[in-house]
Amino acid sequence: MRHLLSAGDLDLDEACLILDTAAQLASVSDRSVKKLPTLRGRTVVNLFFEDSTRTRISFEIAAKRLSADVINFAARGSSVSKGESLKDTALTLEAMGADAVVIRHGSSGAPHRLATAGWIQGSVVNAGDGTHEHPTQALLDAFTLRHHLRDGTGDLAGLQVAIVGDILHSRVARSNVLLLRTLGAEVTVVAPPTLLPFGVADWPCVVSYNLDEVLPNVDAVMMLRVQTERMQAAYFPSENEYSRRYGLDVRRMGLLPPHAIVLHPGPMIRGMEISADVADSPRAVMAEQVANGVSIRMAVLYLLLGGMTDDDRKEL
Amino acid sequence: MTLSTVIRGVRPYNEEPVDVVVKGGVIAEVVKAGSGAGRVVDASGLIALPGFVDLHTHLREPGREDAETIETGSQAAALGGFTAVFAMANTSPVADTAGVVEQVWHLGQQTGLVDVFPVGAVTVGLEGAHLAELGAMATSVAQVRMFSDDGKCVHDAAIMRRALEYVKAFDGVIAQHAQEPRLTVDAQMNEGLLSGQLGLAGWPSVAEESIVARDVLLAEHVDSRLHVCHVSTAGSVDIIRWAKSKGIKVTAEVTPHHLLLTEDLVASYDPVYKVNPPLRTGADIAALRAALADGTIDALATDHAPHPHEDKDCEWAAAAFGMLGLQTAFSIAVLTMIESGLLDWRALADRMSVRPARIGHAIGHGQGLVVGAPANICLVDPDAFWVAEPSSFASKSRNSPYAGMTLPGRVVHVYKAGKATVVDGGLAC
Amino acid sequence: MDSGMTVPAERSVVLDAGDMGRAIRRIAHEIVERNKGAADLILLGIPTRGVFLAQRIASAITPIDGEAVEVGALDITLYRDDLRLRPARALEPTAIPAGGIDNKVVVLIDDVLFSGRTVRSALDALNDIGRPRAVQLAALVDRGHRELPIRADFVGKNLPTALAEQVRVRLVEFDEIDEVTIEGGAR
Ligand SMILES: [Zn+2]
16 A cells, blocks of 8 residues: 555455454553554654644544554635645655655545646555545444444444535545445435535435435434535535435434444534434434544554655665 | 748648649649649648638737737638638637727738637627627627637527628638536536546536537527537537437537547646636547548537636646647647548548638638649648647747647648748748 | 575575474473463564464473463564664554553563564663563574674573574474574585
């Protein structure tokens, strides 16, 4: 593995390797010494063009637990406001000797560009790009599903998962559909037709407009945040109508089979896509998702940087 | 007393070899091969075509001389086999006054490699709100006949109607960049399965087709001339075909890249493939080629859109729309239309010279290889192959999607009004 | 196999299944003898084969001492000093008995003792897990060529080797046969 750009780039073996590695690394979080010497001398840059404190901190903890040097680079300027360009930032990081760049960017494909444009040598990890993908989120979700609904090993064959909400603009949904499919799970995306991407019928998932029909048949339901800005752009008429039709409240949670769990990538809008009672119920596994995020990101960083890299090869 | 030039043994439209004798800037006579008298240029093995006319270029001057100038754009055009180009109005300042179009016209004449026909803006500042002084531009030295807000769509139906009506006074034509703005907010690529996967906002075909449909109906209603820029979808082709069958005065163009490249290239997120309208699907390409072949689409036009390196060496959303086209248009036409057998050489000349000249009123161009016509001639080697290397292009910019591709057909010599502008594939002088 | 060797020039079996069983039993006896019983003992095998050896030694201790001895696994991959010499390796399981290792006697168990670097990594790993009262080392084979000041407490067989030779331990649990071989090199 050279980069992690898309959950779709992972085959079943690679995906399972990351999950298995994360499972081993998870125990480090339970030790009194929560640190491994593995990435001593490696430099990981968190390059965040969008504010996302939780994702940035998760990667930062992961890198530090592996003893990497961590540089947090909060870049201003995006595709909209012309600040320092992605390229110039990349060249700066290259000069600093970054072994891996963890990038969050508002523009779909920016990590792909960073990895392929020849600006930097190091590994690139996509920490969320525009409305494209967020592969480590999908991996941590799969890890959480595997822990709760399987015995913590192997794939997710036969698992039924519903992803509900703004699929159109969700990088989490895209990565999850791809990864869950690779792991053998069956995914149903649920949303009003306006919040589904054009061509979704050809995605490797089932499409539904009706949450009540879907819930009784799933092992897990993943609720996505719906930004109220979407209302202004006429994707749906009102918050009330949205949450009446697609919000997860206690009544709807009752439609789930007893073993089913509720996931949310955060940050949640309580009262919109998920009611407070559901968010605080024992079926909601958001806190575990956060903890698992650290293990997954440790696994990804270890697999990218824990062995011989291109730089090492050059020095030989 | 001007000397005659004899283009010896050339095959007009790939037909029987002849000598084309050029004198005083016009084609003086076409005689049996080997019999012409004067200074001889050996053109055996070459095909003679009328100099190409490009209805759609962006020469960036005034305003973005870092991307292209009228001089470098003219050089690229000449090297591409063109003797006339239409320069779009989206410069800075916008070509919406007689002053700006005359400046462009004069700069073109000074460079002298191709005739640069300025396109006038339809609305002031391309803002779609108030008609520009179309009449003043028409009666200026530049004699503007084609008006376009290209880059932006004249989306207000009332403004479009008035523009179509107004230009009838001087037989003008409105060239529409058909893009419904509300359906293409932040649009980045063709809307389809791939745009959903790549997370790039879609530019749906219907955003083009709805404007084309509206505009042909308006053109019919007011009995005026409409030209559709860079048609990119099969649906637009159907509408234009229907409109023509009804006798509506609509003409249309297609770009070389929309005849060859598909949206799949966008999966690389390499902004060299970012263009407006976006690259579409294989089915669209097939429909566009068929339409250019049967004449539903009248002209091949490059939409040559130079951009400095920094506007393409970035992430996709931040990158500018557009591709270079002038120096590769002929080869892409050979690749897509001649090699496929869809067009013969005479028909290719019709789509690249005769019809575009007629649509835009390019005075002195597009009359074909007939005695008495201005000697605007392009000599091409149909059997040559060359590797597209943008760093060697005359354009100031490098944003060619064909970099590294081996392309068929090479422009060898070009004459504009009898004067050599390109010799052996390089600029004359 | 490295250094471009194709088919091993030589392959000789230095321990067969019977030899191996005796060596394991002897190690078990020595561990009990040295520690005056099996109380507070934890056997930690170093994956892959060290873990199976640890289980076998534990089984051999039980009849001697009458008490079941705790067994676990200690993966040292994340502590290796040669990570950059190969692509990233998959991790093996680490399993520490529930009571932890504090104040216990940990016996590290590996198949072959060679440079000593693996053991050094294991000591580093142990250090991050807890504070044992003592750490001892058992190896089925000691082939020499130490690069660090490390010595085994319990050795199944001392095996003088040339550097170019490969010592291979095979166990039925993993390799379908019990044997130790020396392969390659000029003998
Ligand atoms: Zn345009």
